[in-house]
Amino acid sequence: MTTLTPTETKPSFWQTLKHALTARKEKAYINPYLAAILLGVVLFGAFFVTGNGLGASGGLNRILVYVQDLIAPEHTDRVPYLIAMAGGSKNALDNWVVFMTFGTIAGGFVAGFLNGRLKIETNRGPRVPIKMRWVMAFIGGSLMGYGARFARGCTSGQALSGGAVLSVGSWAFMFAVFAGAYALAYFLRKFWN
Amino acid sequence: MAPFPVQLSPIFGHWGAYLVYAVIGFAFGYVLEIAGFGNSKKLAAQFYFKDMTVLKVMFGAIIVAMVLIFGATAVGLLDYNLIWVNPTYLWPGIVGGLIMGFGFIIGGFCPGTSLVGAATGKLDGVFFVLGVLFGIFLFGETVDSFAIFWNSSYMGRYTLPELFGLPTGVVVLGVVLMALFMFWGAEKLEQKFGGVDAKAAPKWRYAAAVAIALGGIVLIFLGQPTATDRWAKLEAEKGQLLADRAVQIHPGELLSLIEDTNIKTVMLDVRNESDYNLFHILDAQHVPLADLPNVVDDLHFEPANAVFILMSNDEAAATEAWKYLVAEAVPNVYILEGGINNWIALFGDDNLTKGFNAGAGNDELCYIFDSAIGDRYPASEPDPEAYELEFTPKVQLELKRAPTSGGCG
Numbered sequence: 001m002t003t004l005t006p007t008e009t010k011p012s013f014w015q016t017l018k019h020a021l022t023a024r025k026e027k028a029y030i031n032p033y034l035a036a037i038l039l040g041v042v043l044f045g046a047f048f049v050t051g052n053g054l055g056a057s058g059g060l061n062r063i064l065v066y067v068q069d070l071i072a073p074e075h076t077d078r079v080p081y082l083i084a085m086a087g088g089s090k091n092a093l094d095n096w097v098v099f100m101t102f103g104t105i106a107g108g109f110v111a112g113f114l115n116g117r118l119k120i121e122t123n124r125g126p127r128v129p130i131k132m133r134w135v136m137a138f139i140g141g142s143l144m145g146y147g148a149r150f151a152r153g154c155t156s157g158q159a160l161s162g163g164a165v166l167s168v169g170s171w172a173f174m175f176a177v178f179a180g181a182y183a184l185a186y187f188l189r190k191f192w193n
Numbered sequence: 194m195a196p197f198p199v200q201l202s203p204i205f206g207h208w209g210a211y212l213v214y215a216v217i218g219f220a221f222g223y224v225l226e227i228a229g230f231g232n233s234k235k236l237a238a239q240f241y242f243k244d245m246t247v248l249k250v251m252f253g254a255i256i257v258a259m260v261l262i263f264g265a266t267a268v269g270l271l272d273y274n275l276i277w278v279n280p281t282y283l284w285p286g287i288v289g290g291l292i293m294g295f296g297f298i299i300g301g302f303c304p305g306t307s308l309v310g311a312a313t314g315k316l317d318g319v320f321f322v323l324g325v326l327f328g329i330f331l332f333g334e335t336v337d338s339f340a341i342f343w344n345s346s347y348m349g350r351y352t353l354p355e356l357f358g359l360p361t362g363v364v365v366l367g368v369v370l371m372a373l374f375m376f377w378g379a380e381k382l383e384q385k386f387g388g389v390d391a392k393a394a395p396k397w398r399y400a401a402a403v404a405i406a407l408g409g410i411v412l413i414f415l416g417q418p419t420a421t422d423r424w425a426k427l428e429a430e431k432g433q434l435l436a437d438r439a440v441q442i443h444p445g446e447l448l449s450l451i452e453d454t455n456i457k458t459v460m461l462d463v464r465n466e467s468d469y470n471l472f473h474i475l476d477a478q479h480v481p482l483a484d485l486p487n488v489v490d491d492l493h494f495e496p497a498n499a500v501f502i503l504m505s506n507d508e509a510a511a512t513e514a515w516k517y518l519v520a521e522a523v524p525n526v527y528i529l530e531g532g533i534n535n536w537i538a539l540f541g542d543d544n545l546t547k548g549f550n551a552g553a554g555n556d557e558l559c560y561i562f563d564s565a566i567g568d569r570y571p572a573s574e575p576d577p578e579a580y581e582l583e584f585t586p587k588v589q590l591e592l593k594r595a596p597t598s599g600g601c602g
Contacts, residue, residue: 169351
């Protein structure tokens with residue numbers, strides 16, 4: 001005697017979730033000038049309400065130092081640069097920029113979901129293998145992280161925020177970023193195009 | 194006093210205030226994503242003149258925020274003194290900027306955009322974020338080897354209007370016009386290298402350009418409030434404190450503040466140089482009235498437990514200085530009651546008080562000194578144990594409003 005086995009298996013929880021997150025139709029990005037106005041209003045709102053601008057690398061910095069402090073507390077108590085954030089009983093996460101960073105991740109995720117752009121993929125130039133792109137992303141990220149601490153701020157905290165309140169150092173920094181990127185762009189043209 | 198920025202922690206609590214930042218961060222991430230900044234190819238296209246979105250969004254956001262910020266300060270809604278302006282470390286900033294520029298074109302993101310990229314499932318964004326963390330780690334481990342350079346060319350809170358010696362409104366309009374010119378150039382480049390259709394761009398952008406330029410022009414006519422303007426608004430409330438003698442502290446209270454290790458007592462002696470050289474209290478800094486504007490930024494950098502004590506020979510000059518600092522939103526400012534003359538009368542020994550000049554005018558030194566030995570008198574650092582002084586303590590620490598670190602700290 002044979003029993004009829006169902007040919008369709010119930011979709012797993014992860015498949016359902018993936019479907020729910022990525023089912024929306026992909027929409028186009030908004031006009032850059034409209035984005036500029038929106039970002040300008042957000043930046044103004046941040047300054048107006050809190051007195052601080054926006055930031056991103058500072059949050060990543062503190063999250064990293066928090067983990068370092070968990071693993072090697074005696075080390076963070078000895079390096080002057082780390083003491084300021086996590087020396088003794090200080091909690092490296094006890095700073096507004098950490099919460100702004102979590103908010104940024106959440107905001108990006110929700111916008112990606114609503115506009116159908118949540119998708120596991122690797123954006124790269126047409127001639128570049130995926131793994132090569134990953135390695136370059138890691139190298140570029142390392143330079144960015146190092147440079148951002150060196151310059152005491154990244155594109156958000158220095159260029160955008162400091163630029164809007166007319167800090168001399170922020171403007172010098174901003175032109176340096178563009179200069180550095182354009183200087184190297186020619187040599188990487190095959191990587192991106 | 195300008196009502197904004199607000200102090201969040203008294204309203205929402207220490208951790209509750211962070212929720213406000215999370216909301217701002219959410220809006221930030223949302224806008225970055227819908228602008229296309231989660232996509233490294235779109236970001237990198239900036240550097241091949243194919244898609245100038247990065248430049249447009251960045252400079253566009255800067256000029257919009259700038260016009261709104263200085264508009265709010267011009268009408269007295271927002272206090273520029275209480276806003277975090279990134280201090281300038283010129284050369285470390287430029288070197289760091291160049292390193293970041295290399296990282297941008299190699300990795301295709303900047304730290305903020307890589308978070309958005311990673312959050313939307315872009316694996317290159319994930320690897321970039323890991324790289325950023327590694328770079329930050331490396332910096333923390335190596336910074337001590339070049340700490341001197343990293344702390345060099347420090348210029349403090351240094352702004353473009355100060356650099357150019359121009360009114361803020363003029364600089365704002367200049368930056369707006371520069372940005373609009375760059376947008377025009379960017380569109381031309383996109384048409385040439387990216388094959389972008391010139392007619393596809395919306396017409397409303399012309400109206401927006403005119404509006405923001407007009408905003409800059411309005412700012413020139415509005416001007417930014419001076420200390421005198423600010424004081425005029427505060428006079429009703431703060432002038433009463435002066436009249437009630439609520440901010441003039443007894444020399445005995447100053448002496449106890451100096452001894453108090455929980456308080457950072459900053460003494461500012463606003464008399465002329467010769468009086469200061471004749472006699473001053475140990476550790477009092479010499480800041481004549483005319484130099485006060487140069488130190489305001491430094492005073493805002495002082496920690497939350499700093500108390501500022503102003504002193505002149507009597508009280509007149511110190512009171513002027515008090516009005517100025519209060520107008521510039523410096524917290525915890527007090528005046529030494531009776532000034533240096535009163536201090537000497539109280540703590541001076543016979544040697545110091547023997548030459549009394551009865552003919553001294555208001556706010557002039559009424560003791561005659563044999564020599565100008567500054568703070569090398571016993572009365573410059575009286576022993577608090579040696580005096581039994583009766584006074585009503587007046588100093589109450591206010592909550593500090595000006596931020597002491599920015600978005601990258």
